[in-house]
Amino acid sequence: MELKKQRFLLLLFIGLFSVGARAQFSLGLELGTNKNQLYTNTSNLAFTQYKTGSGISVGIPVLYKIEDWFSIQATPSFMQKNYSVERTGYFQGVYQNSTNGYIQLPVMGQFSFGGEQLRGFVNLGIYGAYWASANVKGAQLNALNPVDTAYYTSPPASATGETNLYNYNEKYEFSTVKDNRMEFGWITGVGISYETQGGYRFYIEGRRTSSFTDQQKNYMTNQVPRYNDTYGISIGFMIDMTKLFGNYY
């Protein structure tokens, strides 16, 4: 039994070594901007609409080229997935912007095509993320701070004419009952890259990130799920560590 195990480990090591001998390993930095939308249903809430939010992302792409046309890429990153909710009509002025920070690890297969230097690529993969931070900024009707309407000579034009707004900008307190801070989803991207002779690769990529886990724990019957859908564009560069350091890394 022990002999079999040793043989298996030996074969695995030889296999990995032989792939590694012709593989390229690249490391870099990418910056991006995105639009996130909360995919949910609030059709029963009057004068209420969810809107997309703008965010940023920063990541460290790690690319392992196995074949000329196929690589594995992982990009540990920090990504914002923001959105807002606004009241309309008579309730105009009531809103909340949610700024959410995720620590995210996408693992993608990269299919590339084209010439030696200028190449196109498609990324397909999955990701896991941790909802690390959240902030809420907005204005709400303050039930116990009414506007004194006793001296009104005409009716109020909006709800803020009846009740003062409370403006806030504060850290969101996560609920251990409600909030699901682990998020998993799929990721697709398409982009082009340019690789220099010295092993420097620059790229621009459009990426869609969609969660398939609810932002909430399953804590109530007839719960309406909430999913993040994020469309982003990133620019980045990578350095071919093989060319820089040879195969000693």
Next chain:
Amino acid sequence: MIAFLMILGFSSCRKELTQVNSASSYTGNNFNDIFESFWNGMNNSYVFWSIDSTNWDNVYTTYKPLFATLNLYDSADNQKALSYFTKMTAGLVDSHYTLTFPSLGGYQISPAYNRKIAIDAVTPDSIYQLPSAMFTTLIPKNYIDPASLKKGSDTVYFDGSASLYTVVTGTIQSKILYLYFSDFAFSQSGANTVPVLNSFFNTIAQLPASIKGIVIDVRGNGGGEITDLDYLVGSMITKPLTFGYSRSKNGNGRLDYTPWAPAIVTPQPGAVNITVPIVVLADHLSVSMAEITALAINTLPNGKFIGTTTWGANGPLAPQVYYNGGQFSIGSFLSVYTSSSMFKSLDGKIFEGKGIPPAIFSAETSAAYNSGVDLQLNTAITYINSH
């Protein structure tokens, strides 16, 4: 092809976005529809799920099949439905909570009221409800200086229902300014009550040096208009007073809440800074704005709440559309009266369903009342005289 299959596969991992209907969109034409509307309306709009111990998921699994067997056109089944509604809501913490069944003769279910009527078992010598004669006869006759007495009554309306609104003011022992009003309905004051209120507020505006204290009496007061808090307490302060916080729903989830917003009393134009002791008298039938007022006055450095623990209905009310939460109706069968916001005190305590405890406990007794004595007012007078 692989990409397409991957996207298809991962997309299908999402749960279906179910249709969410407003509770008031249901027809209420059969009990199945009524139950779905009621349960979902409560599920999405009830504001106290973060503190309520009622297991609403269990309510669904238990009562959905029971309602499914009921016939809306059968009077016996309607009685069964009423008993189900009573049981489903018995433990709800919202003490404003009232179910009204217009098509069943206006039958009402009030879980908090059902709990309160047991108060005699706790304090056997208490008077459950102070008679109106306490404020219109006993206090004016036995306590208020005759030359200073002013009182009057008008009819006011709450949610379309007429109510007799009484205001009494005057001085006690020539050194305590007293005000009683039966409801928070200042804006509806009529020919008989406006002069009484004017007398009180004019005295406040130029408080004689002989006045050593003020008593605001909200015992048995069922609450009313929020703006009256500013008008009353805001006439006695010159800086905004933060006395607690409120929050409301901001989504369909039971725990979707706005941040806590400060509850503020705003000084009124021409307000003066009253520095003499202000005592608020409240009891277990002081509800809603009466309780909030007791707490606000008790927050003042010179304020003191004397009496017994209040009713426990602290959440402000507004139509559903304002806060996407609170009251709703199901056709002509049922209307659900419930708070649209929840309230907590400055030190983070939520008194909903419990009542606000007094700073100084003082209870009435039938024996005292029958002998022409107001024990709680006596405690207030003693307190002011000792300061």
